[in-house]
Amino acid sequence: MLNIRPLEANDWPSVWAVLEPTFRSGETYAYAPDIGEAEARAVWVGAPLACFVACEEDGTILGTYCLKPNQPGLGSHVCNCGYVVAERARGRGVASAMCEHSQREAVARGFHAMQFNLVVSTNEGAIRLWRKHGFDVVAVLPGAFRHRRRGFVDALVMYKQLES
């Protein structure tokens, strides 16, 4: 059983342990692979509207996601989410559970749609998963992501109108 709850201040070390290998890999998120812990905390926890953690029954944090408006003012009814799952917890439905949770949260907060701005085209598992959750690929951005191992690769914009 997975429990998804709002992030609390003392969760940060566990959340950073989940985020760090993903950010360092430079394969799926645009943040500089050498991002410092303080900056990572600012972008993941400080900037968004809300941040959540997905926990095992014993409280171990297996994943985290954050939710924020994708644009200011007249574009702020479309939200953006980022999700990261601990390497050792992959394949257990954690991303899927967080994606569903985030859509309910987004609807509850009055958002009309959810947009992912930079889905790396080589991140096939994620693309398959977001499609399964009703997201459409609305754009291919040629060479928009500098993959740490593969060099410049395309990135996708994915979008879903939410039902309230």
Place this chain on the structure above:
Amino acid sequence: MLNIRPLEANDWPSVWAVLEPTFRSGETYAYAPDIGEAEARAVWVGAPLACFVACEEDGTILGTYCLKPNQPGLGSHVCNCGYVVAERARGRGVASAMCEHSQREAVARGFHAMQFNLVVSTNEGAIRLWRKHGFDVVAVLPGAFRHRRRGFVDALVMYKQLES
């Protein structure tokens, strides 16, 4: 003759006079139509990598644009620009001149591509102009802009790979 040069600190009052009617209209930019001057200054001048003004021969500021990376780190080779032309200077090629200038600036700064994230679908003049300058419509985002008069309208993502 139009002179496009880097913005200087004492240009701000003239730049704000150009920006304010556009931001207040709520028809083309997502910033809240009641945005305060200090916040507008922070987003237009403070946040971007570089900011420019387009001046008449007598120095009157007719337009302004700003240039910044569209994403951090591994997406920072794609830039984003915003352009605003004074109402009374429209139809005189100011936006076109700034668009060309911004592409040269972007190439000089090492950017590979330029992306516009939220081109309001009802802003037909702008869409026509960006197409003329080689930008492709890569996405339609359904209902992504809350137009102040027309309600929810689609927004476009436009993208151009730059030649260095």
